[in-house]
Amino acid sequence: MSSTLSEAYNRLLQRYGRQGWWPADSPLEVMVGAVLVQNTAWRNVERAIENLREAGLLDARRLAKLHAAELAELIRPAGYYRLKAARLQNLMRLLVERYDASLERMFDADPHLLRDELLAVKGIGRETADAILLYAANQPFFVVDAYTHRVLARHGWIDFEADYDALQSHCTSELPNDVAVYNEMHALLVEVGKTHCTKKQPLCEGCPLEDMLPSSGVQEPW
DNA sequence: TGCCAGGCCGGGT
DNA sequence: ACCCGGCATGGC
Numbered sequence: 001m002s003s004t005l006s007e008a009y010n011r012l013l014q015r016y017g018r019q020g021w022w023p024a025d026s027p028l029e030v031m032v033g034a035v036l037v038q039n040t041a042w043r044n045v046e047r048a049i050e051n052l053r054e055a056g057l058l059d060a061r062r063l064a065k066l067h068a069a070e071l072a073e074l075i076r077p078a079g080y081y082r083l084k085a086a087r088l089q090n091l092m093r094l095l096v097e098r099y100d101a102s103l104e105r106m107f108d109a110d111p112h113l114l115r116d117e118l119l120a121v122k123g124i125g126r127e128t129a130d131a132i133l134l135y136a137a138n139q140p141f142f143v144v145d146a147y148t149h150r151v152l153a154r155h156g157w158i159d160f161e162a163d164y165d166a167l168q169s170h171c172t173s174e175l176p177n178d179v180a181v182y183n184e185m186h187a188l189l190v191e192v193g194k195t196h197c198t199k200k201q202p203l204c205e206g207c208p209l210e211d212m213l214p215s216s217g218v219q220e221p222w
Numbered sequence: 223t224g225c226c227a228g229g230c231c232g233g234g235t
Numbered sequence: 236a237c238c239c240g241g242c243a244t245g246g247c
Contacts, residue, residue, distance in 0.1 A: 038229040044244055045228090079227090079244040087230085125230050145228045190228055199226070 004157055005174035008209055009181065012188035015208040019187035022135035024049075027103050029058055030136040031095075034128050035088050036078040047077035060101045064092040087123025094121050107137040115141070126164050134186070140179045142171045143186040147193030154197065154204075156214040 023042070024030045029049065036045040051074040052058050057066065072085035094117060099106040106114065111133060118129035126144070133141040144167040153160040158170050175181055196207035204210045 034228090037227090039227065040229085040243085041227045041245070043227090043246075047245090077244060080229090080242045081244080083230085083242055123230065127229065131228080143228085147228070186228085193228085 003174035004212070005152075005171065005185075006176075008155075008212065009175065009185050009188070011208045012192055013184060016188055016191050019184060019191060021183055021187040022131070024135075026058070027107075027136035028060060031091060031132050032058065032063075032088060034131040034135070035091060035123065036075060036084055038080070038084070038087075038128065040079050045078045048075040048081075051075065051077070060092050060095045064089055064096045083123070087121075090121045090123050091118075094118070103136070107139075111137065111139040111141070126168075130168075134179065134182055138179050140177055140182055142168050142175070142182045144168050144171070145186070145190065147189050147197065148186070150199075151189055151193055151197050151209070155209065155212055 022030045022033065024033050032052065033045055033049060036048050049058075052063075055074060057063055057071075057074070063071065066089075068082075068085050068089065071088065072081045075081050075084055075088070078084060095101055095103070095106055098117070099109075109117075114137070115129050115133060118124050118132060119126065124132075130141040130143045133139045134143055144164050148167055148171070149160075149162070152158045152167065152170070153162070158167060162170070171185070175185060192207065192209065196204050196209075204213060
C-alpha cells in the first residue's frame with residue numbers, strides 16, 4: 001500500500017536521480033551552510049563558504065572566536081550577513097562550549113535532546129535544526145521548507161495553512177522512516193520546486209508530478 | 223526594474 | 236495565539 005507521497009518520491013527519483021545532499025564536504029560545513037542558506041539562494045551561500053574555506057575558517061573554534069564584524073564581511077555574499085554572523089557564532093559556541101568542539105560528541109547525544117538544544121540557539125529554527133540533524137548527524141528528521149509547503153499544498157495534499165509541524169508529520173507518516181529517503185525526498189522537493197513550483201509559475205508544465213494535480217485546481221493565498 | 227530565494231526573531235495586537 | 240516588519244545579497 002503506497003502513499004501519495006511515496007508515489008511522488010518514486011517519480012521524482014526517477015526523473016531527477018539521486019541528489020546526494022547535502023552539498024558540502026563535511027558535517028561542520030553542513031551546519032554552516034544550513035545557517036547561511038536561510039531564505040537565500042544557495043548560489044550566494046557557495047561564495048560565502050568559499051571565503052571561509054580560503055580563510056581557513058571552516059573550524060568551530062576559529063569561527064566561534066573570530067570578531068563578528070570580520071565574519072560578517074566574509075559571509076557578505078550570503079545576505080543578512082550581520083545577522084547570520086551572529087547566528088553562526090551562536091551555533092558554533094554550542095558546539096565548542098557544550099561539546100568541546102567535537103561533532104562526534106554532539107551527534108552522540110540523544111537526537112531529540114540535541115534538537116531542543118539547537119532550537120534554543122538564537123537563530124536556529126525548526127528547519128535549520130532538522131537540516132543539521134538529517135544532513136550532518138544522519139538522524140531521521142524530515143526537513144520541511146518553503147518548497148515542501150508549496151508543492152504539497154498546490155497538489156492538495158495538505159492545507160496551505162498547515163504549519164511546520166503539520167507538514168513534517170504528514171511527510172513522516174507517508175514516507176518510510178529512513179534517513180536515506182528523508183535525505184533524498186527533501187532534496188528532490190527542492191529540485192522540482194526550483195524548476196516547476198516557484199511563486200510565479202502558473203503551473204507545472206512538464207513537471208513529473210503534473211498528472212497528480214487536483215482536477216479542480218487549488219487556490220493560493222499568495 | 224522589481225521580485226524572489228532551501229528562515230527566524232522580536233514587537234505589537 | 237497570531238501577524239508583521241526587518242534583515243541583504245545576487246540572478247533573472
